[in-house]
């Protein structure tokens with residue numbers, strides 16, 4: 530069945546009904562104030578007012594969705610809708626229709642870049658030359674228990690872990706996104722009791738904070754929000 534094109538008012542009211550007016554971000558307790566176009570309205574020849582293209586968001590999360598900090602795939606997953614994209618576009622795109630690389634069939638090790646003030650910074654291809662592609666995002670800082678990172682499948686769920694199996698990111702194979710940090714810790718808790726001393730969310734003073742957290746095995750810095758697999762090297766960094 531083809532999705533139904535809605536009026537602008539229906540788009541908002543029918544969308545809000547789905548979550549009783551709540552913001553769809555799993556850890557947000559605010560009311561939704563906007564029905565966000567998951568894929569930008571200008572890319573549709575009819576405005577894209579489909580329920581499948583609406584995401585209920587509070588003002589903070591609407592801003593971050595417009596800035597493309599939250600990928601369309603995460604909204605499709607959270608709202609549990611079949612993705613609907615403008616004609617000529619697949620599902621591996623950002624809000625503005627730019628293509629994400631097609632995800633791999635199999636994970637190979639990715640060389641996560643180091644922060645410019647990390648002692649392991651070498652200026653190699655993936656290392657961060659400056660911080661601007663990270664610091665506007667809400668970040669989570671995780672002190673590592675071992676410095677070797679790997680992809681691991683535990684009970685059919687793929688994780689990025691350190692060798693002590695500390696989960697750093699969990700993968701959603703349906704949408705090829707790495708889940709948000711709260712969802713990652715939630716997925717891991719279903720398998721085993723996981724204790725975190727603290728979650729870290731900083732926008733500034735990154736250098737000072739990571740240095741303080743480092744127990745000697747480094748610190749992983751990751752986006753709190755979910756990200757598409759092809760954004761992996763832009764959303765994770767090592768200190």
Ligand SMILES: [Zn+2]
Pocket residue numbers: 552553554557558559586587588589590
């Ligand atoms: Zn919100």
